Amino acid sequence: MQFFIDTADVAEIRDLAATGLVDGVTTNPSLVAKSGRDFFEVLAEICDLVPGPVSAEVTATEHRAMLAEGRRLARVADNVVIKVPLTPEGLKACRAFTDEGTKVNVTLCFSPAQALLAAKAGARYISPFIGRLDDISVDGLQLIADVVEIYGAYPAIGTEVLVASVRHPLHVVESAKLGAHVATIPPAVLRAMFKHPLTDKGLAAFLDDWAKTGQKILSDDDAAEPERRSA
Numbered sequence: 001m002q003f004f005i006d007t008a009d010v011a012e013i014r015d016l017a018a019t020g021l022v023d024g025v026t027t028n029p030s031l032v033a034k035s036g037r038d039f040f041e042v043l044a045e046i047c048d049l050v051p052g053p054v055s056a057e058v059t060a061t062e063h064r065a066m067l068a069e070g071r072r073l074a075r076v077a078d079n080v081v082i083k084v085p086l087t088p089e090g091l092k093a094c095r096a097f098t099d100e101g102t103k104v105n106v107t108l109c110f111s112p113a114q115a116l117l118a119a120k121a122g123a124r125y126i127s128p129f130i131g132r133l134d135d136i137s138v139d140g141l142q143l144i145a146d147v148v149e150i151y152g153a154y155p156a157i158g159t160e161v162l163v164a165s166v167r168h169p170l171h172v173v174e175s176a177k178l179g180a181h182v183a184t185i186p187p188a189v190l191r192a193m194f195k196h197p198l199t200d201k202g203l204a205a206f207l208d209d210w211a212k213t214g215q216k217i218l219s220d221d222d223a224a225e226p227e228r229r230s231a
Contacts, residue, residue, distance in 0.1 A: 001172075001176045001180060001181065002183075003021055003022060003182075003183060003184075003185055004023060004024040004025055004052075004053070004055075004162070005024075005050075005185060005186075005187060006025075006027075006031070006164070006166070006185060006186050008031040008035045008046070009034075012187045013025060013050065017049055017050055022052070023052045023053075024050060024081075024182070025052075025055070026054075026055040026105070026164070026184040027042075027043070027046070027054070027057065027083075028055075029057060029059055040076060043056050043076050043077075044076050047076060047079050048077070050079070051079060052079060053081045053103065054079050055080075055082075055083040055105045055125075056081070057082075057084070058082065058093070061087070061089060062089055063096070066084055067096055067097070070097055074102050081103045081104065081105050082097055082102055082103070082105070083104070083106075084105075084107070085106075085107055086107065086108050086109050086117070086118060091106070091117060091118065092121075094106055094118065094121040094123050095121045095122055098122030098124075099122070103124040103125075104122070104123050104124055105125040106125070106126050106127065107127040107129075108127070108129060109127055109143075109147075110132070110133060111143070112150055115143075115146075115161075118159060119159040122159075124160065125159065125160050126159050126161055126162060127162045127163075127164040128140070128144060128164065129164050130143060130144060130164070130166070131165035131171065132165045133165075140165070140171075141175065144161060144163060144174075144175050144180050145178050147161050148161055160182055162183070162184055163175040163183040166184065166185050166189055168189060169192050169193045171189075172185060172189070
């Protein structure tokens with residue numbers, strides 16, 4: 001499973017990209033608004049930080065206007081993926097972008113029927129919003145299971161399931177078990193995936209036992225050497 005980061009916070013992306021765990025980024029108008037910065041500046045910085053796909057969403061609702069906006073966004077960097085809503089106008093734009101060779105992420109998917117339409121329109125990614133379904137007492141993970149099953153029945157479908165509206169680590173784990181291709185994860189959720197109380201407890205015990213030996217793996221000179229080289 002690939003991990004995308006769901007944010008427009010450049011500092012967060014830079015920090016998490018350094019782990020080597022980030023395969024791409026998804027943004028949307030709400031996330032960009034939270035950054036308080038110019039959209040195109042933010043998008044260009046993100047595309048420079050992450051070589052993988054970076055989803056940038058159009059704000060138009062009519063397909064010709066979507067095409068104009070999407071083409072403008074695609075000029076920012078080669079790794080921009082155009083994000084369109086799962087509406088009739090959005091799927092018209094998806095088909096046109098795909099025919100032009102531009103990758104498309106179809107967003108705001110809430111049903112298997114919608115996911116099937118997006119695949120037929122040539123979407124590179126479909127974004128089912130599982131957390132928002134959970135919020136209304138509908139099983140979001142069942143949507144992932146249904147879409148993975150449908151796509152798997154037709155080898156010609158090249159659309160990847162990009163799990164969105166992820167609320168906690170279990171959403172990621174269960175989606176991976178179901179065979180989803182990608183999860184787009186808020187930074188806080190990705191950081192939570194590192195944590196386990198037994199890991200913290202075990203590390204503390206190892207360090208305590210090592211301290212009792214009075215030994216060091218690196219001498220003081222060895223420890224200072226990387227700093228001298230970087231200077």
